[in-house]
Amino acid sequence: MAKAATRRKSIEPETKAAKPEKTAAKKKSAAPPAAAPRVTEHARIEAKRGTATIYLGDCLEGMREHVADASVDVVVTSPPYNIGIRYGTYKDDLPRDKYLAWIEEVSREVARVLKPGGSFFLNVGNKPSDPWIAWDVAQQVRKKFALQNTIHWVKAISIAKADAGSASGLASDVSVGHYKPINSDRYLNDAHEFVFHFTHEGDAKIDRLAVGVPYQDKSNIARWDKTGGRDLRCRGNLWFVPYETIQQRDKDRPHPATFPVRLVEMCLKIAGAKAGSVVLDPFLGIGTTAIAAARVGADSIGFDIDLGYLRIAEERVREELARLL
Ligand SMILES: C[S@@+](CC[C@H](N)C(=O)[O-])C[C@H]1O[C@@H](n2cnc3c(N)ncnc32)[C@H](O)[C@@H]1O
Numbered sequence: 001m002a003k004a005a006t007r008r009k010s011i012e013p014e015t016k017a018a019k020p021e022k023t024a025a026k027k028k029s030a031a032p033p034a035a036a037p038r039v040t041e042h043a044r045i046e047a048k049r050g051t052a053t054i055y056l057g058d059c060l061e062g063m064r065e066h067v068a069d070a071s072v073d074v075v076v077t078s079p080p081y082n083i084g085i086r087y088g089t090y091k092d093d094l095p096r097d098k099y100l101a102w103i104e105e106v107s108r109e110v111a112r113v114l115k116p117g118g119s120f121f122l123n124v125g126n127k128p129s130d131p132w133i134a135w136d137v138a139q140q141v142r143k144k145f146a147l148q149n150t151i152h153w154v155k156a157i158s159i160a161k162a163d164a165g166s167a168s169g170l171a172s173d174v175s176v177g178h179y180k181p182i183n184s185d186r187y188l189n190d191a192h193e194f195v196f197h198f199t200h201e202g203d204a205k206i207d208r209l210a211v212g213v214p215y216q217d218k219s220n221i222a223r224w225d226k227t228g229g230r231d232l233r234c235r236g237n238l239w240f241v242p243y244e245t246i247q248q249r250d251k252d253r254p255h256p257a258t259f260p261v262r263l264v265e266m267c268l269k270i271a272g273a274k275a276g277s278v279v280l281d282p283f284l285g286i287g288t289t290a291i292a293a294a295r296v297g298a299d300s301i302g303f304d305i306d307l308g309y310l311r312i313a314e315e316r317v318r319e320e321l322a323r324l325l
Pocket residue numbers: 011012013057058059060077078079080081087088089090255257258259260282283284285286287288289303304305306309
């Protein structure tokens with residue numbers, strides 16, 4: 001976990017009951033809650049490849065102050081799961097009802113800023129002993145959005161050579177990827193998380209083949225008219241995306257709950273994010289979404305309450321943009 005060298009006062013998530021929606025412009029003049037420091041711009045990194053803007057502060061206040069109505073093409077985010085993860089600043093142990101009310105409020109704000117044809121990818125995982133979290137969260141978001149796709153982020157998988165078939169070229173059974181092992185005589189290790197794809201009406205166009213895979217049986221290319229002769233098919237909704245291999249946890253992944261850049265990049269690609277698109281992550285952490293946005297050439301906006309994480313995010317995004325030049 002990151003040791004935030006400089007920490008600001010924690011901003012507790014808001015849990016108050018739903019308020020009527022207002023436009024960003026109207027809300028801009030409203031004073032922030034007494035306990036919450038104003039959201040400040042931590043860094044604006046401008047490059048040929050796109051601009052990444054990183055804000056320090058609560059995402060609800062931040063979205064209200066800095067993100068206009070219907071201005072965002074794609075939101076990719078992973079909120080705290082309320083499972084007691086030890087973040088640098090945030091306390092991940094709210095009473096369930098308050099946590100879910102907060103998630104509802106965040107999703108209402110996301111609904112306000114997302115363009116009509118936009119996509120909202122929400123990554124949430126469960127704990128074996130609390131298997132409803134992801135669905136409880138999804139039910140809150142459902143109040144404002146349609147669930148268009150449910151993607152399973154598979155972190156580890158085992159495939160028997162016999163099941164893969166001879167065309168796969170597998171030399172032996174394989175077991176690949178990593179998960180956080182649990183000691184239990186009740187639960188299986190949890191090797192996946194959800195990425196819920198929410199849209200306003202459930203009818204946003206997506207580019208499935210942007211993350212397509214080659215046919216294993218090449219005779220299908222000619223058999224199916226829709227291939228247009230291309231050796232590419234939809235990969236489906238099970239995405240095996242292992243964590244990037246790291247040497248030292250503290251140095252290479254200094255945050256207790258990140259997702260892989262490639263997972264975010266795949267979401268952005270199917271949503272058609274490109275140069276000129278605006279990508280938002282209300283819970284930026286160490287900047288994974290901003291890095292993925294840079295890879296597809298999009299601009300990004302991110303919020304986090306932890307200055308230590310944002311310093312790392314800024315460094316990672318600068319490195320990525322320099323690498324991509
Ligand atoms: C699951 S982590 C996101 C990690 C990120 N996806 C990454 O790959 O680095 C959730 C993040 O939400 C931040 N957070 C918690 N409450 C917040 C709030 N009210 N506004 C903005 N960020 C908040 C935490 O500091 C934490 O970094």
